Amino acid sequence: MVLPxxxxxxxxxxxxxxxxxxxxxxxxxxxxxxLTFFAIAGQYILLNAQFLAVVHIIVYAGAIMVLFLFVLxxxxxxxxxxxxxxxxxxxxxxxxxxxxxxxxxxxLRGGIEVTIPENASGKVGLVENLGMxxxxxxxxxxxxxxxxxxxxxxxxxxxxxxxxQV
Amino acid sequence: MLESIRSIPIDYxxxxxxxxxxxxxxxxxxxxxxIVVLMCIELMLNAVNLLLAAFSTYLxxxxxxxxxxxxxVVAAAEAAVGLGILVMIYRNTKSTDxxxxxxxxx
Numbered sequence: 001m002v003l004p005x006x007x008x009x010x011x012x013x014x015x016x017x018x019x020x021x022x023x024x025x026x027x028x029x030x031x032x033x034x035l036t037f038f039a040i041a042g043q044y045i046l047l048n049a050q051f052l053a054v055v056h057i058i059v060y061a062g063a064i065m066v067l068f069l070f071v072l073x074x075x076x077x078x079x080x081x082x083x084x085x086x087x088x089x090x091x092x093x094x095x096x097x098x099x100x101x102x103x104x105x106x107x108l109r110g111g112i113e114v115t116i117p118e119n120a121s122g123k124v125g126l127v128e129n130l131g132m133x134x135x136x137x138x139x140x141x142x143x144x145x146x147x148x149x150x151x152x153x154x155x156x157x158x159x160x161x162x163x164x165q166v
Numbered sequence: 167m168l169e170s171i172r173s174i175p176i177d178y179x180x181x182x183x184x185x186x187x188x189x190x191x192x193x194x195x196x197x198x199x200x201i202v203v204l205m206c207i208e209l210m211l212n213a214v215n216l217l218l219a220a221f222s223t224y225l226x227x228x229x230x231x232x233x234x235x236x237x238x239v240v241a242a243a244e245a246a247v248g249l250g251i252l253v254m255i256y257r258n259t260k261s262t263d264x265x266x267x268x269x270x271x272x
Contacts (some may be wrong), residue, residue, distance in 0.1 A: 006174050010182045017186055017209055021193035021202075029202050034211065036186075040212055043182075047223040052231055056197030056215075059238050064208065064245045071249045072201060075256050101188040105181065114176050117226050124228050125189075125219075133228040134235070145239045152243035156250040 006046060013039035026077050030069050037061050050123030179220035186213035200255070201260045204248050211241050 013036050020032035037060045044053035123129055134142060186209060193206030215234045222230025223228055259266055 002173055002230060006178065008179070013182070014189070016186055017189045020209070021189055021197070021206065026199055029205060033205050034216065036209065037201045040216055043179075043216055044219055047219055049219050049223060049231055052234060053218055055235070055238065056186050059242060060208070060212070061235060065241060067245055067249060068201060070203060071253060075253070075262065077199070077201070077262065079213055090196045093192060097188050098193035100191060102186065104188070108184070109179070110182055112176050113175050114221075114224050116224060121226065125223060125231060129192045129228055134191060134232055137229075138232050141236060145236060148243055150241065158252040159247065159254055 002046060006043070009039045009042045009046070012036075013043075014145050016087075027069070030065055031070065034061050034065050037065070047125065051127040051130055052125060054151075176220060176224050179217060181212045183217040183220075183272055186210075186216070190240055191201075198263050200264045201249075202221055203264060204245065204252070208241060208245065 016035040016039065017031045020029045020036060023029050023032060035054065040063075041056045042052045044050075044056060190206045190210035190213065193209070194203050197203055197206065215237055216236050218230045218237075222228065222234075255267070256262055
């Protein structure tokens with residue numbers, strides 16, 4: 001019963017990702033990428049990682065993509081006047097990406113052996129368990145992530161200022 | 167719930183992540199709009215996130231999902247700073263075309 005859901009979500013995510021890359025209008029690209037993110041959030045729910053799915057939707061669809069859309073609207077790039085790369089570039093880009101895909105799939109073709117632990121409970125993705133791990137084993141990286149956000153915020157404000165007096 | 171997860175082989179997740187990553191690489195190679203290039207980088211990060219979450223669930227180990235949170239942190243910081251730089255570039259060149267940004271070449 002789970003396999004058809006997985007295949008549907010995978011097809012949606014691949015299709016919308018391709019449309020994101022190929023659509024001429026950048027606003028359409030943003031909207032297709034949001035659809036891709038929702039399909040990936042569905043995969044997280046399928047993996048029983050509900051907290052991850054919720055955080056994914058809040059952070060990506062709620063914050064990052066709105067930021068992208070806001071910048072696109074601010075710069076008024078929603079028209080379809082984007083300069084296109086030549087057909088030669090597109091062909092060679094397609095060949096390069098296709099060769100990367102063939103290489104990766106060929107390297108993975110032997111199959112991956114995963115030994116599932118005996119005491120697996122399926123509760124690993126719930127917020128209680130994740131919070132315990134995050135605030136015991138990973139508390140120092142957590143604090144460093146806060147410092148990174150502060151530095152990124154100061155940097156973005158400084159870069160975005162119009163006439164910087166240094 | 168756990169039994170239903172295991173009806174999907176882990177290979178399927180690996181292949182799905184590979185395809186999404188390659189689509190991101192393809193977008194970076196063929197697009198000229200810097201904002202779309204940044205979005206393709208986000209797509210590549212998400213492909214890796216999906217793989218980490220899949221292995222985390224299959225191996226019943228929470229560390230993979232914690233790693234996904236840290237990747238999200240870095241992605242959010244990167245998007246904020248990257249878009250700030252892009253707005254500044256747009257003010258100077260009136261364009262977000264990455265092929266104009268070859269000043270270091272000469």
